[in-house]
Amino acid sequence: MIAASEPAVQLLxxxxxxxRFGQVQALSGVDLDVRASSxxxxxxxxxxxxxxxxxxxxxxxxxxxxxxxxxxxxIELPSPRHASVAGIETVYQDLALCDNLxxxxxxxxxxxxxxxxxxxxxxxxxxxxxEVEAERAFEILGARIPSLSSPVSxxxxxxxxxxxxxxxIVWRSRVVIFDEPTAALGVxxxxxxxxxxxxxxxQGVGVLLITHNMVDVFALADRAIILRQGRRVAELDPRKCTxxxxxxxxxxxAAKDAALS
Amino acid sequence: xxxxxxxxxxxxxxxxxxxxxxxxxxxxxELGFIPVVLALLAVFIVFHLSSQYFLTPRNLSNLxxxxxxxxxxxxxxxxxxxxxxxxxxxxxVSGVCAVVLVLLSSSYGVPGLAAIGAAxxxxxxxxxxxxxxxxxxxxxxxxxxxxGLLVWQGVQRILVGNQIGQILIEDPIVTGIxxxxxxxxxxxxxxxxxxxxxxxxxxxxWKAVRNAGLGDRAGLLGRAALFPALxxxxxxxxxxxxxxxVLLLILAILALVLTLVTEHTPFGVHxxxxxxxxxxxxxAGINVASLRVTLFATCxxxxxxxxxxxxxxQFAVDxxxxxxxxxxxxxAAAVIGGTSLFGGRGRxxxxxxxxxxxxxxxxxxxxxxxxxxxxxxxxxxxxxxxxSVDMIAxxxxxxxxxxxx
Numbered sequence: 001m002i003a004a005s006e007p008a009v010q011l012l013x014x015x016x017x018x019x020r021f022g023q024v025q026a027l028s029g030v031d032l033d034v035r036a037s038s039x040x041x042x043x044x045x046x047x048x049x050x051x052x053x054x055x056x057x058x059x060x061x062x063x064x065x066x067x068x069x070x071x072x073x074x075i076e077l078p079s080p081r082h083a084s085v086a087g088i089e090t091v092y093q094d095l096a097l098c099d100n101l102x103x104x105x106x107x108x109x110x111x112x113x114x115x116x117x118x119x120x121x122x123x124x125x126x127x128x129x130x131e132v133e134a135e136r137a138f139e140i141l142g143a144r145i146p147s148l149s150s151p152v153s154x155x156x157x158x159x160x161x162x163x164x165x166x167x168x169i170v171w172r173s174r175v176v177i178f179d180e181p182t183a184a185l186g187v188x189x190x191x192x193x194x195x196x197x198x199x200x201x202x203q204g205v206g207v208l209l210i211t212h213n214m215v216d217v218f219a220l221a222d223r224a225i226i227l228r229q230g231r232r233v234a235e236l237d238p239r240k241c242t243x244x245x246x247x248x249x250x251x252x253x254a255a256k257d258a259a260l261s
Numbered sequence: 262x263x264x265x266x267x268x269x270x271x272x273x274x275x276x277x278x279x280x281x282x283x284x285x286x287x288x289x290x291e292l293g294f295i296p297v298v299l300a301l302l303a304v305f306i307v308f309h310l311s312s313q314y315f316l317t318p319r320n321l322s323n324l325x326x327x328x329x330x331x332x333x334x335x336x337x338x339x340x341x342x343x344x345x346x347x348x349x350x351x352x353x354v355s356g357v358c359a360v361v362l363v364l365l366s367s368s369y370g371v372p373g374l375a376a377i378g379a380a381x382x383x384x385x386x387x388x389x390x391x392x393x394x395x396x397x398x399x400x401x402x403x404x405x406x407x408x409g410l411l412v413w414q415g416v417q418r419i420l421v422g423n424q425i426g427q428i429l430i431e432d433p434i435v436t437g438i439x440x441x442x443x444x445x446x447x448x449x450x451x452x453x454x455x456x457x458x459x460x461x462x463x464x465x466x467w468k469a470v471r472n473a474g475l476g477d478r479a480g481l482l483g484r485a486a487l488f489p490a491l492x493x494x495x496x497x498x499x500x501x502x503x504x505x506x507v508l509l510l511i512l513a514i515l516a517l518v519l520t521l522v523t524e525h526t527p528f529g530v531h532x533x534x535x536x537x538x539x540x541x542x543x544x545a546g547i548n549v550a551s552l553r554v555t556l557f558a559t560c561x562x563x564x565x566x567x568x569x570x571x572x573x574x575q576f577a578v579d580x581x582x583x584x585x586x587x588x589x590x591x592x593a594a595a596v597i598g599g600t601s602l603f604g605g606r607g608r609x610x611x612x613x614x615x616x617x618x619x620x621x622x623x624x625x626x627x628x629x630x631x632x633x634x635x636x637x638x639x640x641x642x643x644x645x646x647x648x649s650v651d652m653i654a655x656x657x658x659x660x661x662x663x664x665x666x
Contacts, residue, residue, distance in 0.1 A: 023614055084546065096544045098533070098534045099537055100533060100538075109531075109545040110547050112609055125529075125530070127616035164347075
């Protein structure tokens with residue numbers, strides 16, 4: 001664990017990222033950095049470019065210009081698979097779980113362990129080793145799951161969140177991106193997601209948190225970056241600013257803010 | 262309060278914990294093989310009561326041969342249903358591949374095994390094309406394979422057309438598939454092997470349930486004993502007629518291989534993942550398009566093999582081979598066996614049992630001298646019952662999932 005006062009290690013960085021879709025300049029020259037054991041919030045109104053930035057960093061889109069660095073080294077992310085292999089995992093808002101599969105199958109989806117030994121055995125699933133790894137992941141997260149072989153459809157909302165997040169632990173991901181993790185959740189479930197994110201942070205993971213929810217920002221974020229019309233317009237320290245400061249930075253004008261309230 | 266419980270016998274405790282477990286599963290909509298096994302029992306009881314010939318070794322031997330064509334096709338069709346697609350063309354594909362087999366063998370003198378291989382490759386190529394049309398063009402599989410049904414049926418009739426009625430085949434390998442029976446020693450050896458496998462399974466998993474409830478232990482014993490019991494039963498009945506048909510062995514091996522692939526390999530997990538949530542599978546790095554194409558190709562290859570078996574049973578091919586209700590019966594077999602039409606759920610063994618249900622109904626109605634029309638009506642009603650059970654179970658699953666949230 002790294003104490004908050006120590007200078008955090010730079011994990012993921014973007015430099016001057018730009019992306020255009022047809023007539024729309026979605027991102028222009030955006031810099032971003034995610035540090036180990038810290039939560040970096042990314043805020044902005046609809047259409048500010050948050051999703052585009054996330055999709056570039058998770059390997060869904062490729063930038064028109066700019067570069068992505070991991071541990072100070074330039075990397076290419078041509079597909080989501082490349083991003084996971086590099087240690088960048090994304091937890092989507094809809095969690096991207098298969099309801100019909102069980103907990104262990106969901107955790108290892110696309111990266112199943114196989115048996116060791118002769119070539120025929122190597123074609124088969126190694127269920128036991130996957131279950132051991134899965135147990136470990138849930139222990140680290142402090143999450144309770146009824147059974148690794150129960151279908152995800154039988155889990156509660158909070159447990160489903162835990163399954164999606166446990167993927168990052170199983171894969172020893174170094175950067176985890178959360179896309180609006182609490183947008184559809186109630187108070188209690190939001191608190192449980194916050195606990196899970198804190199646990200990830202304790203593990204030395206760098207978290208990039210995309211959210212509309214001010215509660216998330218003030219509860220979790222070490223720093224907040226604001227995007228507006230594809231540009232990075234502000235960086236705030238949530239411990240030293242108010243709710244109004246953040247809203248003003250997102251909307252871009254004090255007058256608009258006053259008119260809204 | 263405690264006394265009556267303590268004096269309760271082990272057997273009744275076991276029974277209670279087993280039935281509790283089953284009731285809980287049914288409540289959550291996890292029906293497993295319960296409906297198809299009940300249907301099979303019902304069909305067997307009804308026909309046994311109405312015909313003295315139904316449960317004779319001779320008729321059961323016949324039944325096991327009749328189920329071959331439908332069973333092999335149902336195995337292939339299940340794979341496509343697992344990913345939430347459908348293949349309406351399997352019957353036509355089996356017909357056109359049957360014609361390819363017979364023409365190669367009878368008109369061009371290609372040896373039996375090579376001709377069979379060519380027919381199966383031909384099926385796989387047709388299925389690959391269907392899969393590419395579904396994934397590249399984005400057309401629904403219902404439409405693509407409906408087109409396939411019409412096109413390949415036409416091709417089949419054109420190929421047969423120059424001949425009068427049907428084309429005969431005499432190749433001993435092809436005709437031997439459905440007409441051969443295993444020697445007694447081989448059947449016994451297989452029964453012994455299956456029994457040994459059951460014992461190994463039991464010993465291997467005993468540790469895990471040793472400290473669990475009585476119900477779990479009884480469940481393990483039941484699962485370990487199921488296949489040895491079926492094998493011994495099948496052998497003791499069929500050996501009273503000509504012996505165990507080679508076709509039954511082929512069907513069992515195909516089902517075993519597909520079960521291993523779908524339930525014990527990463528590829529199998531991916532099949533059900535794509536059937537459950539294709540977008541999540543794509544994000545997890547699974548190549549969804551290539552998986553779809555592979556399964557359409559495999560399904561058609563199985564259809565081609567079922568065409569080969571049909572030829573082997575008729576010693577000939579005609580314009581109607583693989584036609585009629587065959588493909589709908591295959592889809593019905595999978596659904597009766599617990600495969601969901603919405604994708605993501607089902608088991609290979611279930612489809613095989615479903616094919617046995619439909620095959621038994623057809624066989625039994627034949628014994629009773631009923632017409633094809635009556636068969637069609639009864640099969641349709643069984644399918645309706647199966648789909649209704651699937652829908653009710655699905656609603657229960659959703660409800661129990663929501664109740665947990």
